[in-house]
Amino acid sequence: MKRISPLLLTLAFAPLAACATHDATAPADTQITAASTDTTETTPARRSADGHSKDAFFSKYDVNGDGHVTQAEFMAERANGYHRRDANGDGNVQSEEYVSEYEIRLIEQLEEQHKRQIDQADFRFTVLDKNEDGNLSLDEFHASGERMFSTLDSNKDGIVDEQDEKDNY
Numbered sequence: 001m002k003r004i005s006p007l008l009l010t011l012a013f014a015p016l017a018a019c020a021t022h023d024a025t026a027p028a029d030t031q032i033t034a035a036s037t038d039t040t041e042t043t044p045a046r047r048s049a050d051g052h053s054k055d056a057f058f059s060k061y062d063v064n065g066d067g068h069v070t071q072a073e074f075m076a077e078r079a080n081g082y083h084r085r086d087a088n089g090d091g092n093v094q095s096e097e098y099v100s101e102y103e104i105r106l107i108e109q110l111e112e113q114h115k116r117q118i119d120q121a122d123f124r125f126t127v128l129d130k131n132e133d134g135n136l137s138l139d140e141f142h143a144s145g146e147r148m149f150s151t152l153d154s155n156k157d158g159i160v161d162e163q164d165e166k167d168n169y
């Protein structure tokens with residue numbers, strides 16, 4: 001596949017992430033996972049609000065896997081992170097080293113997200129293509145639209161407005 005710049009990827013994903021109503025009834029995970037982001041600027045406590053971040057924290061810092069992260073384990077991994085950033089190994093992390101280390105991780109993250117979203121689009125097509133003929137007919141497309149409208153029109157009066165539940169968007 002042609003490589004797409006990270007900026008374009010970000011722009012391409014923005015509308016997807018902002019809209020929860022998809023063309024298929026299949027659930028789509030459009031969340032950017034926090035697993036591969038670093039904790040340098042964000043405290044672990046804040047990021048452990050969901051289970052995924054907690055798992056990521058333990059897999060990163062609980063080196064001996066005993067379910068506890070000692071301060072020694074934590075600081076050892078922090079030291080690894082520092083040395084990883086010190087690309088020229090001079091014992092200092094310059095601005096360029098810091099930023100480029102982040103950029104590499106960001107690009108990896110966006111590429112992973114891109115692949116996941118494309119896989120999801122593939123999957124949504126299989127859900128939409130009810131008769132599995134490899135073609136999304138207008139009828140099949142409309143069937144999905146009717147399901148979406150019906151979900152949004154929670155009081156089933158044929159109109160989507162303030163009377164309907166907002167949670168369905």
Ligand SMILES: [Ca+2]
Nearest residue numbers: 062064066068
């Ligand atoms: Ca441990």
Ligand SMILES: [Ca+2]
Nearest residue numbers: 086088090092
């Ligand atoms: Ca350096």
Ligand SMILES: [Ca+2]
Nearest residue numbers: 129131133135
């Ligand atoms: Ca079809």
Ligand SMILES: [Ca+2]
Nearest residue numbers: 153157159164
């Ligand atoms: Ca309604």
